[in-house]
Amino acid sequence: MAGETETTVGEAENGEAVPLTLVEQGGLEAALGDLPSDHAAWARTNGFTGRLGQWLGLPGAGGVFERILVGWGDAAARRREIFPLGGFAAAAPAGTYRLETALGPREADAAALGWLLARYRFDRYKRSDSANEAHLLAPEGVDGVRLGIVAEGVYVTRDLINTPANDMGPEALETAARKIGERHGATVSAITGDALLEENLPLIHTVGRASARAPRLIELAWGPEDAPRVTLVGKGVCFDTGGLDLKSAAGMHLMKKDMGGAATVLGLAHMVMGLALPVRLRVLIPAVENAVSGNAMRPGDVLRARSGLTVEVNNTDAEGRLVLADALTLAAEEAPEVILDMATLTGAARVALGPELPAMFTDDEALAADLAHGAAASTDPIWRLPLWPGYERLIEPKVADLDNAPSGGMAGAITAALFLKRFVGESSWAHFDVYGWSNADRPGRPKGGDCQAARACLAMLESRYGR
Structure with a gap:
């Protein structure tokens, strides 16, 4: 994973690096006034305007570019793109560049x-040729080593999500966690198959038992025992058919990404460990495949969770919150300073916020403020939605303590978050309902699996605990 893709910005001398001049739209003439007349004429002849996403190489001796003009757009255009230099970076000719x-x-x-x-x-x-080698020297004041670790964490998440389900089942997800753990000296273990029942993780077992690929609870632990405890929980549904409430073909199309929460917390864990944050890190991943067979859970079944609460299954396609319930209960038993969970949980969050803006839920105001600050500082957007207590009644059926899929379909992201809240006790907790996917190529965000909210969480943890 990620080993073949550039994950560092260089710190070499500037001598051989091609300079990148950022040209704001509306500031073209001022920029061209600083260039030799032949270069200015070349830019005008080629219709360069400074529009965001535009770039133009200025030819030098020997057929190589002497300078690159990169359109920087205006302030409004840059606000619309998280990574305005990403468009040129994706298309850059081989070479070394400096801003x-x-x-x-x-x-x-x-x-x-x-x-x-x-x-x-x-x-x-x-089968493709290797991507050309295009490197950027670290701009002044930028910590290139830190950015390399962060980028590699994003790559880990993207690789895991992009891998199809035939090669990314629960066992393969465990293998990926073990490789990351081995790299950083972490301890990784797993509870698999019927052992989940012996260890009182019944919801994880119930959701995953219908698959030929055994369900499991993957655990990673790293850092000094006496350090502040931070626990990450990631939904690891490696493929979601919907169970007996079967999805349509279109609904299953992207379900390889239903382990996007697990992929995201593994990417975040790589960042935390790679940057040596002074915390005791614990990662819990319920890894299952929601499949159909004779022993699949049924609509109307009543299940007992690790916490002792009973859950009526009104839709087998609302399985993610079931596996998270047991994992969150296990997380809360250790009373960490903070629990963060990531899940590709509801379509309702996407209807509310679209694919680019993850929903965040917490009733801890200090944590909410720290996460908002981290999101802004890291250009990793999140949007807080309410844990509205008035909707608690929607998740309380007559025959059990909780309902996994309230009827009516309204406020689906909120009711899912309220369901999860029942399993964290008094812990400081935040839940992220992420999409985990980029539907189209955007600067810095190629189409495919994406890592959302992890950098915001990292910035929050760095602010709280330092490096």
Whole structure:
């Protein structure tokens, strides 16, 4: 994973690097006034305007580019794109580049990270030439080592989500966690199959038992025992047929990404461990395949969770919150300082916020403020939705303590989050309902699996605990 794709920004000398001049739309003439007359004429002849996404190489001796003009658009255009340099980074000819235009610290950081994320390629299943080597020297004031670790964490998440379900079942997800753990000296273990019942993880077992690929609870532990405890929980539904409430063909089309929460927490764990944050990290991943067979759970079944609460299954396609319930209960038993869970949980969150904006839920105001600050500082957007207590009644059926799929379909992301809240006790907790996918190529965000909210969480943890 990620090993074949550039994940560092260089710190070499500038001598051989091609300068990149960022040209704002509306500031073309001022920029051209600083160039030799033949280069200015070349830019005008080729219709360069400074529009965001535009770029133009200025020829030098020997047929190589002497300078690259990169359209920087206007402030409104840059607000619409998280990584405005990503468009050029994805298309850059082979070579080494340096930013000649001075940027503020946050803009420089986003430009360098956008470069790395735009260089991502997933070509495991394609016969293709290797991507050309295009490197950016770290802009002044940018920590290239840190950005490399962050980018690699994003790559880990993207690779896991992009891998098709035939090669990314529960066992393969465990193998991926073990490789990440081995790299950082973490301890990784798994409870598999019927052992889940012996260890009182019944909901994880029930959801996954219909698959030929055994369900499991994967656990990673890292860091000093006496450090502040941080627990990450990720939904690892490696493929979701919907169970007996079977999805349509169109509904199953992207269900290889239903383990996107697990992929995201593994990417975040890589960042935390790679940056050596002074925490005791615990990662819990309920890894299952929601399949159909004679022993599949049925609509109307009543299940007892690890916590002792009973759950009426009104839709077998609302399985993610079931496996998370047991994992969150297990997480809360250790009373960590914070629990963060990630899940590709509801279509309702996408209807409300679209594919690019993850929903975040918490009733801890200090945690909400820290996450909002982390999201802004890392250009990794999240949007808080309410844990509205008035909807608690919707998740309380007559025959059990909880309903996994309230009828009516309204406020689906909120009722799912309220369901999860029942399993975290008094813990400081935040839940992220992510999409985990980019529907189209955007600067720094190629089409395919994507890592959402992890950098915001990392920034929050760095702010709280340092490095």
